[in-house]
Amino acid sequence: MKIVACIKRVPTTEAQVKVAADQKSLDTAGLSWMTSFYDEIAVEEAIRTKEKHGGDVTVLTLGSAEASKDVREFMARGADAGVILKDDQWHARDVRSSARILCARIQKSGAEIAFFGKLATDRDNGGVGPMIATWLGWACVSDVVALEIAGTQGTAKRETEQGIETVSFSLPAVITCQKGLNEPRRANLKGIMAVKQKPIPEEAFEDVPNQQQVQKVEPPPARKPGRIVGEGAAAVPALIQALRNEAGVV
Amino acid sequence: MPNIVVFVEQLSGKPSRASLECIGAARSCGGTVTAIVAGAGADAAAAELGRFGAAKAVVLTGGEASPDALAADLAAIAKEQGAKAFLAAATSAGRDLAPRVAALLDSTLFSDCTALSAQGDAFTAVRPWLAGKAIATLGSSAPVFCATTRPNVFAASEAGGKAELTTRAAQSGGKAKVTGIAAKAIGKLDVKEAPVVVSGGRGMKGP
Numbered sequence: 001m002k003i004v005a006c007i008k009r010v011p012t013t014e015a016q017v018k019v020a021a022d023q024k025s026l027d028t029a030g031l032s033w034m035t036s037f038y039d040e041i042a043v044e045e046a047i048r049t050k051e052k053h054g055g056d057v058t059v060l061t062l063g064s065a066e067a068s069k070d071v072r073e074f075m076a077r078g079a080d081a082g083v084i085l086k087d088d089q090w091h092a093r094d095v096r097s098s099a100r101i102l103c104a105r106i107q108k109s110g111a112e113i114a115f116f117g118k119l120a121t122d123r124d125n126g127g128v129g130p131m132i133a134t135w136l137g138w139a140c141v142s143d144v145v146a147l148e149i150a151g152t153q154g155t156a157k158r159e160t161e162q163g164i165e166t167v168s169f170s171l172p173a174v175i176t177c178q179k180g181l182n183e184p185r186r187a188n189l190k191g192i193m194a195v196k197q198k199p200i201p202e203e204a205f206e207d208v209p210n211q212q213q214v215q216k217v218e219p220p221p222a223r224k225p226g227r228i229v230g231e232g233a234a235a236v237p238a239l240i241q242a243l244r245n246e247a248g249v250v
Numbered sequence: 251m252p253n254i255v256v257f258v259e260q261l262s263g264k265p266s267r268a269s270l271e272c273i274g275a276a277r278s279c280g281g282t283v284t285a286i287v288a289g290a291g292a293d294a295a296a297a298e299l300g301r302f303g304a305a306k307a308v309v310l311t312g313g314e315a316s317p318d319a320l321a322a323d324l325a326a327i328a329k330e331q332g333a334k335a336f337l338a339a340a341t342s343a344g345r346d347l348a349p350r351v352a353a354l355l356d357s358t359l360f361s362d363c364t365a366l367s368a369q370g371d372a373f374t375a376v377r378p379w380l381a382g383k384a385i386a387t388l389g390s391s392a393p394v395f396c397a398t399t400r401p402n403v404f405a406a407s408e409a410g411g412k413a414e415l416t417t418r419a420a421q422s423g424g425k426a427k428v429t430g431i432a433a434k435a436i437g438k439l440d441v442k443e444a445p446v447v448v449s450g451g452r453g454m455k456g457p
Contacts, residue, residue: 017383026384095349096358096392119361122380127349127359133318134353139425140318142346155429160342162261163433169426211358211392215374218385249446 001055001171004111005046005079006102006129007039008090009063009070010122024214025092035070038117041177044184045147046115047078053149056080058109062101063090068200075195076187086202094212095127101205103132116176118143129176139169142176252334252371254281256304257324257351259343263294268339268399270302270406275399276337277303277409279368284308284331285413288320288420300413302406307413316424317343321350323421328355333394334371340398348398357392362400373397402445 011017011026012034018027035043046057057079061067064086071082085105090098106114114133119126126142133140139154145164146157152171157164159178229238243250254276258269265287276283283303287296288310296307310323324347328336336351338344340362352359364385365376373395375388 011380015380015383017380019384026379094358095361096352096356099353124378124381125349125359125361126345127352127361130346130349131353131359134321134350137425140350141426143342158342158346160431163431165428166430166432167426168429173426211390212360213389213391214386215389216387217379218387220378220382220385 001049001053001113002109002111003046003049003055003057003113003115004106004109005039005043005057005059005074005115007043007059007061007067007070007074008036008117008120008122009033009061009067010036010091010120013037013121019217019219024217026217028091033066035073036117036120036122038119038121038177038179040117040184041179041181042115042117042175043074043077043079044182045175045177047185048182049113049149050078050080058083058111060102060105060109061085062087062093062098064088065202071200072195072198073187075198075200076191077185078191082200084200084202085205087205091122092210092214094210095125095131097208097210099128099131099135100208102128103135104205105203106132107136112172113149114174116174118176118178126176129174133174136172139171139173140176141167141169141173143178144175145178145180147175147181251280251282252368253331254279254283254335254337255324255328255331255333256283256285257336257338257344257347258285258287258295258299259339259341260287260289260291260295263291265295265298265302266339266341267406268341268344268401271401271404272337272339272399273299273302273304274406275363275366275404276335278404279335279366279373281335281368284327284333286310286324286327288313288323289315293415293417296413296415300411301408303409303411304413305411307415309415309417310420311417312422313420314422314424315428316422316426317346317428318350318426319421319424321347321354323418324351325354327418328394335368335373335395335397337396338398340400344398348396352392352394352396355394355396357394357396358390360388360390360395360397363397364400364403366397366399
């Protein structure tokens, strides 16, 4: 089975981001980067699918040449190949633009299943996977917490506000991965050594312009500081007063 | 006034609060709202939507629980209505459907918006980046503005109107089908629908 897992490099979770001088983007100077949290789960599920059903896993990313570090890490964990669609604007693309570019490459790869994180933790849109499935005419299950594949049929469980939904589908399919689906492995020394010299091709692609225009980026409004209304039982009347009159919740 | 199509979620004939807020968001953009409701109990839920400001309500009857078939219906209605925008609440169903509908309308997606505005047909969205570390104001040149609205942000106000109700047979032949749902305990409020969230600390010494 041909399997693709898509990843995106995003600022680390601890990153302190600053708005750039143009007030339309983020200042990327000094930021450290990582693979989006949910994309790691996607790659792990791709490798587990290969281990169960055979085939090969390609890690695909739209990004700068530095993405080779991330791709190589996943090859050390068990992915067979990596492809970088070289793009210095990867973090400034809208959902449709990223999805169109990745869609064309997935179609070319002849994949039967493509794994994505449920969203990338920079723009938090969560739209690329379902969009690609729609254009390819594939099945898609999002926010997946359990996956079973048998032959060309699959069953996935997805988390919703009402409970856990069970969804059945046929391959080809897009799966977007939620926390809890698996626990990503670490690369071992043998894996790291095995992929050290492997080439990771950088490919060009046909550009797709954005439909989204950034008008302004600003830091979030400052949170009001907390207030201690008193201590012990004596503070209860003051607390109730504050909840009733200031917060309006009781 | 731009036509705005809103997907309304319902449970046992009652529209979800997040969807009513989404209708409120569409109305705040000055839009004429066509609400679409699907599933068992959809007609009862649709009857309530005029009160919250929907001008039209379309009930999808029959069909199967398939997100791709539902997305195809939503996109077809948006096209027929000449909609300038498609909105859904940023719930698990809304977040799953909206990108599919956007793809069918060849439009990009603005997820989890915290403010929306429109000048004529030109929509602007405000949404968080990096889990709220930055707030972006975004314009759209998409053929149809597709967005999901964050629950508990927009007001669901009663307008006291009456919606024109129509029914439509839902498409079948979806590629993925929901075959079951292990429901949470009945009566337990989902945190996204909660009007007030109280967080307790260690000082409470137990639940």
